[in-house]
Amino acid sequence: MTDHWLSRVRAKINQGDSFLTRDLGSLFSGEALRDDALDVLEERLLLADAGLDATTTLIDRLRDDIKLGRVKNETQLRNALREALLTLLRPVAVPLEIPPFIKPFILFVTGVNGVGKTTTIGKLAQRFKGEGRSVLLAAGDTFRAAAVQQLGTWATRTQTQMLSQGEGADAASVIFDAVQSAKARGTDVVIADTAGRLHTQGHLMEELRKIKRVIQKHDPYAPHEVLLVVDATTGGNALTQALQFHEAIGLTGLVVTKLDGTAKGGVLLAIARRMALPIRFVGVGEGAGDLEVFDAEAYADALVDR
Incomplete structure (x- = not known):
């Protein structure tokens, strides 16, 4: 940090x-x-x-x-x-690693509405590009036209390629096409957006499972990372979301956003105690550089004001 x-x-x-x-x-x-x-x-x-x-x-x-x-x-x-x-x-506190022998590395980003999912995708694209990797964004949130526009804004800002099919398209098809395109171009990383959904919406959770099944036709081990974005300001509800998304689709990591929006930093402790999932990144602010690898020592120092 x-x-x-x-x-x-x-x-x-x-x-x-x-x-x-x-x-x-x-x-x-x-x-x-x-x-x-x-x-x-x-x-x-x-x-x-x-x-x-x-x-x-x-x-x-x-x-x-x-x-x-x-x-x-x-x-x-x-x-x-x-x-x-x-x-x-x-x-x-386990950083995300992208093995060089997996290409493209397929990363799903999911979460409920309003947690900062699209912003997180933009920050991830910026980070990966800064590491010298090529990135393709897949606009899998097809429920809202605004979602594609927001992702497109980040694609422009980070000078990243984006594949979309417009509002109402089949999300699994969009992401599958993006993976095929990335494979043909030799792209390093595909970051797939998915529609914001409540963890209680069974039909939308089933759509996530469908996307996973479709992508696994390309690679049985894909997606290689399933990140859930949770909002620190929601407190205990962030833990509930993590537990239910994990049960539905099998998470591999978490991003905790909006730590600058709450004085209640304890939600990370609740998540760490209940789940063995890595906290990959934490976010403070809206800028492309405001996403940091989670550092347990630094965070503990902040909590005890050392």
């Missing part, structure tokens, strides 16, 4: 008493930890959308540290909290 990006995250999640950090010192009375310190910390975690599972895991670990005499002052509490956070976050 860049210092600029991290400073924006830290500034947001450390506003007042909204999360864990600025006043950890208030949990101490003189040199001793207050009797209600863990209760206060537990409440903050829950209010920050960390979820019951992650909160219980963190508090139990800190309670053990206190009993064993490892936490006796504010510095030790910060260090213990940071290590407890990293125990949750390190296993899911």
